[in-house]
Amino acid sequence: MNVKKFTAATSREALRKVRDALGPDAVILSNRPVDGIVEILALDNDDVASISAPPHGSEMAQPAPALHVPENYANRRAPQPQQDNVDMAAMQSMMAAAIAHAKDSAAAEMSAMMNEVRAMRGLMETQLAAISWGTTQQREPEKATVLRQMLAAGFSANLARYLVEKMPSGKSEADSARWIKTVLERNLTSMTDEDEILDKGGVFALVGPTGVGKTTSTAKLAARCVMRHGPEKLALITTDAYRIGGHEQLRIYGKILGVMVHSVKDEADLRIALKELRNKHTVLIDTVGVSQRDQMVTEQVAMLSETGADVKRLLCLNATSTNETLNEVVRAYQGSGLAGCIMTKMDEAASIGNVLDVVIRQKLRLFYISNGQRVPEDLHLADKAMLIDRAFRLTREQAATQYADSDLPLLMAQAGNVNGDRSLREVSLG
Structure with missing residues (x-):
């Protein structure tokens, strides 16, 4: 910490020297009369910022709050010696407390901002997934049919979305359903x-x-x-x-x-x-x-x-x-x-x-x-083929009416990011 001392016959002159040397954002540490002259100890604002900066490699450095020199400060009557005899250790403790408070506030603000960013990201992913599935329904209706059947059979939206997304395009509804059953049987x-x-x-x-x-x-x-x-x-x-x-x-x-x-x-x-x-x-x-x-x-x-x-x-x-x-x-x-x-x-x-x-x-x-x-x-x-077939057969009649076309994009959007679902990573597709 590079503390500088300025002396002059009056407070006005001493403060002028501080502003000329350190600028208007200088931090005044003490101001007292000594042997008929005024002595001011001051610190450059950049030095305060370097003190408050986090260790090397951190994501953000917070500047310390500056104590500005008031414009009319020099016009005031010089303080009495007993008022200006500021203990340097106490001043440093006050500065450390102010710096710690500023860092805590900044960390809280950053955490709140990151939560808002995550919420916005989740909302955008949901909306994009809904748009994507709306397009898929129009372009590949057989996938929407198989998806509706899986949901009606009781399979989770995550597994249904994962398999339908991985399902080869261009298949008929019958071939698509057969592919899904084969994959499920293979993984059971x-x-x-x-x-x-x-x-x-x-x-x-x-x-x-x-x-x-x-x-x-x-x-x-x-x-x-x-x-x-x-x-x-x-x-x-x-x-x-x-x-x-x-x-x-x-x-x-x-x-x-x-x-x-x-x-x-x-x-x-x-x-x-x-x-x-x-x-x-x-x-x-x-x-x-x-x-x-x-x-x-x-x-x-x-x-x-x-x-x-x-x-x-x-x-x-x-x-x-x-x-x-x-x-x-x-x-x-x-x-x-x-x-x-x-x-x-x-x-x-x-x-x-x-x-x-x-x-x-x-x-x-x-x-x-x-x-x-x-x-x-x-x-x-457990007969795997029988179980998979029964799962779809029990609800085959209800599948066509249980979920409307307008429901599927929302259901798939709510399934979340299936690529990040650990339980789906080892599902074998063939």
Whole structure:
């Protein structure tokens, strides 16, 4: 900091020297009489700006507020010594505080400006996407038809927009629909042979929110295991000690199948039970239903992961749930040990594109589909071609009228930037 001293017989003359040397924007640090003369300490405004400038490489440097010399200052009576004896350290602290305040204000203004820029960018992208899709509808009506069918089937706007944008041009409506189904089928991973579970065996835990059909699905799997290997090769465990009579349903199934059902309360109990049952060919664990937004999900996953056994988790996905809810469920229950999923309540769903969309985008492996309460009849291997065809067939009649032509540009604009959607990056197009 280059502080300069100016002296003169009067304040007028001293201030004139300051203005001549440093200009009208000079910062006055002190003004006091010394041995019959007036002494002024001043600092050039550029020096103040350099002090307040951010470190090298920052995006913005803020000038410090200047203390201008008033025009009529020299006409005032010279201040008394006790008023002008300004402590330099205190003055520097005041300057530092002023500089920090100016920098904070500038940072807040910059943040607000960037938020406005982002909002404007999002609005422009939405408007441009709407215009683009309006043009696409006129130029390539077959794409609009396929898009309408995907939305009516329950697929998300993001996946629908991504695939329709990637779809080759010049195809007929029939060929376009066939291309979409082929791509969806290619990206739907399923278990093709249940020997992977029934013959290989292991420890499997069925997890998911309350009411998705975990206990019934456990019973169906148990029946298949008993038919293949006999009841002595199977063990059933329930962790549902929360609901009144929650474990009784599984005990009834176990009694019918001739299989003992073990009830555990916590990780320690589960660890002991799995150690005692290590000679069993297959162990099925029916877990307590927990909302995807409950902290107990994390505790449940930890309990299953830290037993010392290789517990493979199968996530039950309710086909009647919305796309948003299913995505929340998957995000909550994901982690190491999640082997795949079972689609439940398929017989109750008006459309199944929503659950297929989540399975595809979350890269889940679909083990079984459940379409009823009968044990074990209503549990089937996932036939990819059948599932994709059914997703479109269920709503084929409603697709033409469910979404008007004027709705499609807005729906696609709201889908956002699909190129930035991480879940779509690995979708294979062929």
